[in-house]
Amino acid sequence: MTTVEEARAELLRLRSSIDNLDAALVHLLAERFKCTEQVGRLKARSGMPAADPAREAVQIARLRAMAETSGLDPHFAEQILGVIIAEVIRNHEQFAEAAE
Amino acid sequence: MTTVEEARAELLRLRSSIDNLDAALVHLLAERFKCTEQVGRLKARSGMPAADPAREAVQIARLRAMAETSGLDPHFAEQILGVIIAEVIRNHEQFAEAAE
Numbered sequence: 001m002t003t004v005e006e007a008r009a010e011l012l013r014l015r016s017s018i019d020n021l022d023a024a025l026v027h028l029l030a031e032r033f034k035c036t037e038q039v040g041r042l043k044a045r046s047g048m049p050a051a052d053p054a055r056e057a058v059q060i061a062r063l064r065a066m067a068e069t070s071g072l073d074p075h076f077a078e079q080i081l082g083v084i085i086a087e088v089i090r091n092h093e094q095f096a097e098a099a100e
Numbered sequence: 101m102t103t104v105e106e107a108r109a110e111l112l113r114l115r116s117s118i119d120n121l122d123a124a125l126v127h128l129l130a131e132r133f134k135c136t137e138q139v140g141r142l143k144a145r146s147g148m149p150a151a152d153p154a155r156e157a158v159q160i161a162r163l164r165a166m167a168e169t170s171g172l173d174p175h176f177a178e179q180i181l182g183v184i185i186a187e188v189i190r191n192h193e194q195f196a197e198a199a200e
Binding site: 004007010011014015017018019021022023024025026027028029030031032033034035036038039042043045046048055059062063066067070071072073076077079080081083084087 | 117159166
């Protein structure tokens with residue numbers, strides 16, 4: 001049985017790790033959007049469509065497989081990727097409009 | 101002016117970087133859920149509530165600030181954190197129910 005103080009100390013320890021992981025996640029996402037911004041400009045310049053369902057299907061299958069091996073809920077991984085891709089496509093469409 | 105072949109090669113190069121970043125994101129998220137699973141068990145054992153609005157407010161403010169300095173849209177960072185926290189709370193509630 002842990003005391004209230006012990007539970008509180010353990011909670012703070014875990015939250016410190018979560019904060020470190022969140023910092024890493026934010027910086028990875030920032031880097032990912034730097035890449036997709038380049039993709040958006042390239043697609044707009046080359047007249048390629050903003051969305052690419054075939055690429056998305058491959059990404060989702062790959063991420064679900066990686067999620068399974070790393071112990072992450074594959075459904076959740078797909079949900080997160082969906083939110084990211086929706087934002088990427090929104091950005092791509094803005095580039096395409098600006099290029100018109 | 102880039103040729104179609106050049107544009108295609110550049111797209112493949114960028115997608116390869118995006119795939120690497122996605123692999124890192126999945127593994128960071130898996131690690132984050134390992135931490136929050138421990139938080140969930142701790143909270144259930146100690147009778148703490150699954151959600152903690154004060155902690156969430158601090159997390160959101162911190163992530164928005166980090167997003168701004170790293171060039172990520174703060175609104176998008178908050179949206180992603182919202183999806184993650186919703187999943188964490190859902191998991192915490194399952195632990196709490198199992199502990200009852």
